[in-house]
Amino acid sequence: IIAHVDHGETTLVDQLLRQSGTFRENEQVAERALDSNDLERERGITILAKNTAIEYKGTTINILDTPGHADFGGEVERIMKMVDGVLLVVDAYEGCMPQTRFVLKKALEQNLTPIVVVNKIDREFARPEEVVDEVLELFIELDANDDQLEFPVIYASAINGTASTDPTKQDENMEALFDAIIEHIPAPVDNSSEPLQFQVALLDYNDYVGRIGIGRIFRGEMKVGQQVALMKLDGSVKHFRVTKMFGFKGLKRLEIEQAKVGDLVAVSGMEDINVGETVCPV
Structure with missing residues (x-):
């Protein structure tokens, strides 16, 4: 808007x-x-x-x-x-x-x-x-x-x-x-069978789960417990496990187990995640 x-x-x-x-x-x-x-x-x-x-x-x-x-x-x-x-x-x-x-x-x-x-x-x-x-x-x-x-x-x-x-x-x-x-307004292209690509656009923090990356899944699917790779802005790669994932409904955040292409989600499990970084499969 x-x-x-x-x-x-x-x-x-x-x-x-x-x-x-x-x-x-x-x-x-x-x-x-x-x-x-x-x-x-x-x-x-x-x-x-x-x-x-x-x-x-x-x-x-x-x-x-x-x-x-x-x-x-x-x-x-x-x-x-x-x-x-x-x-x-x-x-x-x-x-x-x-x-x-x-x-x-x-x-x-x-x-x-x-x-x-x-x-x-x-x-x-x-x-x-x-x-x-x-x-x-x-x-x-x-x-x-x-x-x-x-x-x-x-x-x-x-x-x-x-x-x-x-x-x-x-x-x-x-x-x-x-x-x-x-x-x-076009719906997202359904490429959920392709490898995961999740891009971090915003950051949040809470005392319980630590740093949270909020972004959109552009390809594939993401699940809680999944091992993923974080492509850092400096070119390095860090591996982490998705510990919690939240979806949005109204103004609330709800814990979810998995998300697919087109979804906007908040993900925790990686302490030094930054805006502009990409999460993909290991």
Whole structure:
């Protein structure tokens, strides 16, 4: 998700979690579900990419949040390698903001499929058609390819939990957005029979299991207990055993025994794992 800070991205994610049934009715969404870093709450920006997964009609949709600021450039590029498409969220009145240009440019360079979400469509003085024209101009300016220029547009009011493909009327729920994600954003290529390739994009730590590498499985499968090789950035190779593995559901991490190509997982067992390193078979 690429969005300027006040354009309603967090509210949008909250609604996707609720309407996909990933949140139960009695679960309270933290005021801003994805902005869980204290520094972010203070500054109102998204720094570390957060990930969450929702199930919709039998499809798992992994959602990653991107930092909206150029000073987190390295992280932005890594996140773009982990996803298959992007939602560009823009305010129906304010339109595109300069801060989103950098992140959007990285997404387009990676040949990612964009979906444009014009949010706050219920706002007074909303000008959705003009905003879409501005987005198109920005895409052309950023050298988007022909396929990317054919982006689908969803008009939404995240605060009301509604979306539509028509700027003049809203449906009763967010289905239009879910359907657009499933229709337009490509699913991972199924190469689960090939040798494992898992790339570390983020790090985490907890006192119980130590250092955790979070990333995407690009090829093959990974299981708890498996002996694997870590290709270090300095060219060296270290062997380790996968001690624990976590998948994502909603905003929770769940312990899992195995994962396959396309899954985003968190893995422990290797103390000095670093961002950008690759795990493969021994």
